[in-house]
Amino acid sequence: MVILSVKPLFMILVVPLALLLAVALLSPPSPYSQSFLPSNSSLKPSIWTVRRIIGWRPCKWWQLGDLTVAELKSNGYIRVDCYGGLNQMRRDLCDGVGIARLLNATLVLPKFEVAAYWNESSGFADVFDVEYFIHQMNGFIKVVKELPSEIASQEPFQVDCSKRKGQFDYIESVLPSLLEHHYISITPAMSQRRDRYPQNAKAALCQACYNALRLTGSLEKKASELLEAIPKPFLSLHLRFEPDMVAYSQCQYSGLSSASIKAIEAAQGDRKPWTGELARIWRKRGKCPLTPNETAFILQSLSIPTNTNIYLAAGDGLMEIEGLTSVYTNVVTKSGLLTGEDFTSMHGNTKAALDYYVSINSDSYVATYFGNMDKMVAAMRVFKGLYKTLFLSRRAFADFTSQGLRGRDLMQALWKAHRDDYVLGRGSALPDCFCEVKL
Numbered sequence: 560m561v562i563l564s565v566k567p568l569f570m571i572l573v574v575p576l577a578l579l580l581a582v583a584l585l586s587p588p589s590p591y592s593q594s595f596l597p598s599n600s601s602l603k604p605s606i607w608t609v610r611r612i613i614g615w616r617p618c619k620w621w622q623l624g625d626l627t628v629a630e631l632k633s634n635g636y637i638r639v640d641c642y643g644g645l646n647q648m649r650r651d652l653c654d655g656v657g658i659a660r661l662l663n664a665t666l667v668l669p670k671f672e673v674a675a676y677w678n679e680s681s682g683f684a685d686v687f688d689v690e691y692f693i694h695q696m697n698g699f700i701k702v703v704k705e706l707p708s709e710i711a712s713q714e715p716f717q718v719d720c721s722k723r724k725g726q727f728d729y730i731e732s733v734l735p736s737l738l739e740h741h742y743i744s745i746t747p748a749m750s751q752r753r754d755r756y757p758q759n760a761k762a763a764l765c766q767a768c769y770n771a772l773r774l775t776g777s778l779e780k781k782a783s784e785l786l787e788a789i790p791k792p793f794l795s796l797h798l799r800f801e802p803d804m805v806a807y808s809q810c811q812y813s814g815l816s817s818a819s820i821k822a823i824e825a826a827q828g829d830r831k832p833w834t835g836e837l838a839r840i841w842r843k844r845g846k847c848p849l850t851p852n853e854t855a856f857i858l859q860s861l862s863i864p865t866n867t868n869i870y871l872a873a874g875d876g877l878m879e880i881e882g883l884t885s886v887y888t889n890v891v892t893k894s895g896l897l898t899g900e901d902f903t904s905m906h907g908n909t910k911a912a913l914d915y916y917v918s919i920n921s922d923s924y925v926a927t928y929f930g931n932m933d934k935m936v937a938a939m940r941v942f943k944g945l946y947k948t949l950f951l952s953r954r955a956f957a958d959f960t961s962q963g964l965r966g967r968d969l970m971q972a973l974w975k976a977h978r979d980d981y982v983l984g985r986g987s988a989l990p991d992c993f994c995e996v997k998l
């Protein structure tokens with residue numbers, strides 16, 4: 560029933576829009592109607608030239624700020640503790656700010672703790688501009704850089720919401736600790752519902768997430784150097800086909816190199832891939848990461864010319880990359896463009912920040928997955944008025960190939976599926992802080 564990672568909101572949208580869409584789609588001729596050239600012919604219009612019906616904007620209700628925050632009596636101090644990858648930490652920061660505002664707390668600068676596999680110690684201030692954050696949060700939530708002396712020496716009381724099971728209420732379960740200890744640290748829980756937050760808490764969350772984070776000066780300098788070095792115009796492609804990703808997906812692939820198979824097996828542990836009917840169902844549900852080869856095929860289906868400049872926003876562990884680079888020949892990576900020692904000594908956290916920066920400034924952005932980075936980048940692109948953003952549909956690809964579609968028929972089906980997503984603005988922004996507009 561549900562296509563892609565479509566939010567319920569979209570389902571409400573889709574029905575009335577289907578009519579509108581039907582009308583709109585009858586008029587422009589199919590790009591394949593005259594000739595079918597799976598190549599870089601500039602005569603054939605790309606997906607980006609299709610007229611969109613729905614677009615996204617940041618909602619007005621949160622941009623205005625919150626006039627009550629200045630007079631609030633604070634219930635205590637909250638530090639948001641964030642773990643994992645850069646974009647996961649950022650997501651937790653957004654949630655944490657919302658919770659702090661919900662509890663009428665004063666925010667202490669967040670703690671960014673980096674996962675062990677990154678082997679580094681990059682904190683919030685190493686990645687994001689602290690002064691800018693404090694300035695931008697003014698009028699949304701109180702933020703302090705320093706704690707008052709009576710609590711400055713103490714460690715915060717830790718409340719790890721991510722360990723709590725099921726739905727719970729932050730006021731009921733966290734406020735008592737805050738009132739008792741005056742200074743707590745929280746790790747937000749992904750599963751908690753935000754829909755019951757008052758508007759001011761949602762506004763603080765949106766502002767923190769999308770309008771208060773800017774890279775530190777030195778990181779931004781490095782990132783803009785990288786941006787400048789990329790041939791223009793360019794597409795930023797977030798490709799996820801790393802051993803841990805593939806192992807985690809429990810999907811089976813045929814035709815992988817023996818090096819890839821070894822790397823996947825090493826990352827697998829006890830998590831063996833599904834086999835037989837289960838594997839088929841799993842794949843049809845869109846659970847399997849797209850290979851670089853499949854990605855190249857879908858990009859061609861979208862009439863994205865094979866001579867397009869592509870920036871690969873990805874880590875070093877990508878497997879089977881020849882599947883892409885044998886078709887799309889103008890692919891650049893950060894490690895190819897930045898070779899100085901300041902780059903080679905950079906770690907995962909800061910490298911991820913470079914990919915993020917380039918991706919929110921690229922002419923177009925295509926993601927093969929719908930992860931934290933993709934959600935963040937899509938939202939920031941909307942914020943900047945960059946609308947050429949698309950999530951490739953693993954589900955559509957699996958669905959069509961399991962129906963036996965191949966070659967030109969498969970390309971045409973993929974074109975239609977992605978065109979509909981693009982026309983309807985599906986997946987280009989997060990509904991929480993963004994509102995759809997008819998174009």
Ligand SMILES: *[C@@H]1O[C@H](CO)[C@@H](O)[C@H](O)[C@H]1NC(C)=O
Pocket residue numbers: 598599600601865866888
């Ligand atoms: C397509 O790209 C190839 C190599 O990238 C080039 O040789 C060829 O001229 C291009 N064709 C068109 C129609 O642009």
Ligand SMILES: *[C@@H]1O[C@H](CO)[C@@H](O)[C@H](O)[C@H]1NC(C)=O
Pocket residue numbers: 631632634661662663730734
């Ligand atoms: C936060 O402050 C507002 C306004 O004073 C009050 O209505 C609300 O109950 C407070 N919430 C908490 C959790 O203290």
Ligand SMILES: *[C@@H]1O[C@H](CO)[C@@H](O)[C@H](O)[C@H]1NC(C)=O
Pocket residue numbers: 678
């Ligand atoms: C982590 O960093 C230390 C010091 O830079 C280094 O000696 C060690 O080998 C690194 N560990 C990994 C797993 O990269």
Ligand SMILES: *[C@@H]1O[C@H](CO)[C@@H](O)[C@H](O)[C@H]1NC(C)=O
Pocket residue numbers: 814852853855856882883885886
């Ligand atoms: C993908 O791989 C298959 C099998 O190796 C090959 O036939 C096909 O041409 C490749 N497609 C692309 C787009 O590279």
